[in-house]
Amino acid sequence: DAMFSWQRTAFHFQPQNNWMNDPSGPLFHMGWYHLFYQYNPDSAIWGNITWGHAVSKDMIHWFYLPIAMKPDKWFDINGVWTGSATLLPNGEIIMLYTGDTNNYVQVQNLAYPANLSDPLLLDWVKYINNPVIEPPPGIGLKNFRDPTTAWIGPDKKWRVLIGSKKGKISISLVYKTINFTYFELNDNYLHAVPRTGMWECVDFYPISINRSNGLDTSVNGPEVKHVLKASLDDTKVDCYAIGTYFIENDTWVPDNPNEDVGIGLLLDYGRYYASKTFYDQVKKRRILYGWINETDIASDDLKKGWASLQTIPRTVLFDKKTRSNLVLWPIEEIESLRISSDEYEGVVITPGSVVPLNITQASQLDIFAEFEIESFTSEGNISNDNIDCGKGTLERSSFGPFGIIAIADDTLSEQTPIYFTLSNTSLGFSTTFFCVDETRSSKASEVEKPVYGSKVPVFSDEKLSMRVLVDHSIIESFAQGGRRVISSRVYPTEAIYGATRLFIFNNATNINIKVSIKIWHLNSAFIGPFPFDQS
Ligand code: DQQ
Numbered sequence: 325d326a327m328f329s330w331q332r333t334a335f336h337f338q339p340q341n342n343w344m345n346d347p348s349g350p351l352f353h354m355g356w357y358h359l360f361y362q363y364n365p366d367s368a369i370w371g372n373i374t375w376g377h378a379v380s381k382d383m384i385h386w387f388y389l390p391i392a393m394k395p396d397k398w399f400d401i402n403g404v405w406t407g408s409a410t411l412l413p414n415g416e417i418i419m420l421y422t423g424d425t426n427n428y429v430q431v432q433n434l435a436y437p438a439n440l441s442d443p444l445l446l447d448w449v450k451y452i453n454n455p456v457i458e459p460p461p462g463i464g465l466k467n468f469r470d471p472t473t474a475w476i477g478p479d480k481k482w483r484v485l486i487g488s489k490k491g492k493i494s495i496s497l498v499y500k501t502i503n504f505t506y507f508e509l510n511d512n513y514l515h516a517v518p519r520t521g522m523w524e525c526v527d528f529y530p531i532s533i534n535r536s537n538g539l540d541t542s543v544n545g546p547e548v549k550h551v552l553k554a555s556l557d558d559t560k561v562d563c564y565a566i567g568t569y570f571i572e573n574d575t576w577v578p579d580n581p582n583e584d585v586g587i588g589l590l591l592d593y594g595r596y597y598a599s600k601t602f603y604d605q606v607k608k609r610r611i612l613y614g615w616i617n618e619t620d621i622a623s624d625d626l627k628k629g630w631a632s633l634q635t636i637p638r639t640v641l642f643d644k645k646t647r648s649n650l651v652l653w654p655i656e657e658i659e660s661l662r663i664s665s666d667e668y669e670g671v672v673i674t675p676g677s678v679v680p681l682n683i684t685q686a687s688q689l690d691i692f693a694e695f696e697i698e699s700f701t702s703e704g705n706i707s708n709d710n711i712d713c714g715k716g717t718l719e720r721s722s723f724g725p726f727g728i729i730a731i732a733d734d735t736l737s738e739q740t741p742i743y744f745t746l747s748n749t750s751l752g753f754s755t756t757f758f759c760v761d762e763t764r765s766s767k768a769s770e771v772e773k774p775v776y777g778s779k780v781p782v783f784s785d786e787k788l789s790m791r792v793l794v795d796h797s798i799i800e801s802f803a804q805g806g807r808r809v810i811s812s813r814v815y816p817t818e819a820i821y822g823a824t825r826l827f828i829f830n831n832a833t834n835i836n837i838k839v840s841i842k843i844w845h846l847n848s849a850f851i852g853p854f855p856f857d858q859s
Contacts, residue, residue, distance in 0.1 A: 328628035330820040331797040334688050334848035335661055336616075337386050337634040339376055343368050343625075344632045346525060346598035347613035348375060349419050351409040352606055354443035357383050359613065360392055361634070362406060362598075368625040373403035375421075379444060379854070382657040383611070383637045387854035392448050399423045399433055399454045406525055407433075408600065410474040410482070410504075410541075415440065418504050419448070420471040420484060423455060429465040431455030432486065434504055444854070457499060457507050463488050468497075470525045473602065474504075475542040477571050485514055487523030487554060494520040494554065494586060496528070498574045514552070515576045520586030521558035525598045528552050528576075529610060531566070531642045531650070538610030538640065540603045544571060549642065551650065552576055554585050555598050562591040562599050562614065566648065580648065589649055592635075593778045594760060594801075594811035595619060601640055610640040612652060616798060619772035619813050635800055635811055636793060643807060646781045651806035654793060662690060662844040671839045672698050673830040676720075678729070678736070680827050683843055686730070687824040689794040690844040693728055694787040695744060698838040713759035713777030717741040722834035724757070728841070729827040730794050731765065733819040740765045740814050741829065742801045744788050756782045758790070758803035758810070765814040780808040795846075796820070 338344060343364035351358050356379040363376030377392040393404045400423030407421025419435040433454040438447035459468040467488050474482040481500040484507070488495050494517045498510040514528070530539040530548045539548065550569035555562050565585045567578040578584045591599055592614060599614035614635045618625055625631040638652040666683060673679055683689070717725045724745025732739035741761045746754045759777030766773065780803045782788060791802040799812040819825070830837040 328624070331628065331815060333633060333795040333798050335384065335658070335846060336636065336795050336798055337378065337851060338630065338632065339363060340388060341368070341630045342366065343370055343630070344376065344615070344634075345370065345617070346406045346615050347600050347634060348406050348421065349409040350600060350602040350611070350613055351411060351417065352604055353417065353445060356381065356443050358445060359386070359634070363391070365391060368629055368631045369622050373405060375404050382660065383655055384657045384661065385850040388852065389444060389446060389854055392445075393421070393435060393450070397423070397450055397454065398426045399431055400450075401426050402428055405430075406470045406598065408471055408473040409602065417445070418474065420456075420474070420504070422469040422471065425455075430459065430468045432457035432471050451505065453505065456505055457486070460497070460509050462490060463497070467522050472526055472528055473541050474501075483574060485526050485528050487526040489522045492519050493517070494523045496523060496526050496552070496554070510574050512573055512575050514574055515585065517584050517586050520554070520563070521556050523554035524557050525555040525600060526553065527599070527601055529601055529603075530569075531610070531640065533642050533644070533647070536641060537608045538603055540605070544569060549579070550576055552585050553591065553599070556586055560597050562596060563587075564589055564591055564650070566642070566650070583648075590778070591650070591652065592809045592811050594776045594809075595813045596635070596811045611655065612638045612640050614811070616811050616813055620768070620815055621770045624770065633798060638806075638809070645783060646807065649781075649807055652809050653802060653806040654791070654800070658690065658793070661846040661849060663847050665842060665844045667842045669840050671828065671841075673726070673828060673837050673839060675701055675830060675833050675835070678827050678829040680825060681841070681843070683826045685822050685824065685845070686826040687794065687796050687821055688846040688848070689730070689792070689826065690846050691728065691730075691792040691794065691826070691841065692789070693792070693828070693839060693841040694789045695726060696787055696838045697723075698836040701834050701836060713745065713757050713761075713775050716761035716763045716775045717743055717829070717831050720831050720833050721745065721747070722832060723747065723754075724832050725759070726830040726832055726837045727790065727828070728792065729829055730792060730799055731814055731816050731819045732825050732827055733823050734825055736827070738764060738766060738816050738819040739827075740799060740812060742790060742792055742799065742810070744803075754782075756780050756788065758801075758808045760799065760801055760810045760812050762812060762814055765812075765816065767817045768815050771815045776810045776812070778808050780804050
């Protein structure tokens with residue numbers, strides 16, 4: 325339907341049509357990055373879930389492949405749900421996934437490629453004696469899903485986690501196996517947190533605290549910490565914490581119990597869910613995929629014939645400065661889409677002003693901007709500090725908001741500001757918030773228009789900086805090198821194609837802001853059918 329065609333993105337992965345949700349089983353095999361995804365081949369709303377399949381050489385340009393797994397066995401007839409890949413040292417590929425059975429019980433199933441020497445891994449075999457894991461006593465039959473990538477311990481046993489809840493306690497169960505067909509349940513949970521609901525799509529992996537490479541999932545040692553992530557079914561956010569994994573009894577303890585999984589950090593403070601990492605053995609990095617869901621209404625998704633996108637894959641590293649959070653950053657391959665750039669250095673913006681940048685067709689951009697407080701203005705009293713992102717950029721304070729405005733039209737009748745706002749700057753101590761204001765992102769009425777954001781740590785030797793990827797109806801914003809991330813799904817009706825503009829603004833009352841900004845236009849990626857007849 326041409327009516328919504330401008331909402332289609334140019335370089336974010338999405339199927340040709342219909343519904344997509346969680347990334348599933350990402351892996352690299354024989355020259356190709358494989359992405360599977362929860363896919364409804366029949367409709368633009370969730371249901372009849374299969375595993376869609378696509379391959380890429382660089383995780384930017386994608387070829388669609390035939391559906392990898394359909395709900396066609398009693399153990400997954402109501403849905404081939406989310407799962408993860410494990411690459412065995414002998415080259416085999418193990419796929420564990422949740423099946424929704426004929427009785428609507430959530431069980432864990434094993435699948436594997438029919439032909440490992442096929443680089444495209446087109447055919448998948450479901451193990452004949454599936455399921456390999458059924459809900460254990462005391463665990464709800466509908467609260468037991470999304471097996472992780474497995475890792476191996478010194479006892480040569482593989483471990484897999486499955487998210488659940490028991491009463492009011494959110495838990496991750498640990499299973500051990502040597503052959504992926506017979507599994508033993510540990511007595512201990514890996515971890516449990518009170519009152520954060522059902523844990524979906526648990527992810528668990530090591531990170532290096534001193535190096536800048538990612539780690540394969542089984543790596544452990546003194547310079548390694550472990551990340552535990554859960555997607556909260558109740559509130560639809562992806563929460564994580566960094567801690568220590570004790571392989572002796574398969575438990576994990578967060579570094580900071582006050583910021584435990586579900587009550588602390590989010591991988592992304594915007595529209596983002598059901599993320600999953602994998603280890604890229606080619607470039608020795610850990611890559612994070614995540615699902616950007618719609619914020620319009622289902623009837624509009626049905627009209628436009630598709631729903632949802634995946635973010636640009638992000639590298640995952642430990643923040644060596646704060647030592648308490650991850651840094652997430654778009655994979656370097658996205659830079660291959662850069663076609664031309666514009667740069668503005670040291671532009672001073674006074675309180676209450678909006679400055680248009682001479683960027684046409686600002687619907688496909690990669691932006692890097694730095695902000696400094698240039699000077700304090702004498703006019704006006706110091707107002708109350710913003711203590712969070714507030715109600716958006718119309719809410720002024722002494723030291724914010726200021727930032728950029730993306731996906732705007734000439735008259736700013738539609739606009740999505742990405743901004744910083746500070747508190748207590750005058751006292752020499754400051755808290756910085758990084759936010760996105762979607763309240764004026766669209767003239768359409770039946771879409772959610774939230775204000776997203778979070779506190780972000782900033783060190784005295786750092787400038788305030790943001791990287792922003794703009795793609796028609798998606799904005800991915802990264803503050804301070806990726807310490808905080810916000811994904812936005814917006815629905816412009818005027819700020820589309822050639823009418824899309826970019827601005828910088830300062831709506832603080834008591835500071836002048838100096839901005840340096842570099843803007844690259846981005847090409848479109850190829851995302852289309854695999855050229856089978858030429859292969
Ligand atoms: N989506 C899958 C489940 C998972 C949920 C079903 C998270 O396996 O828990 O499509 O979005």
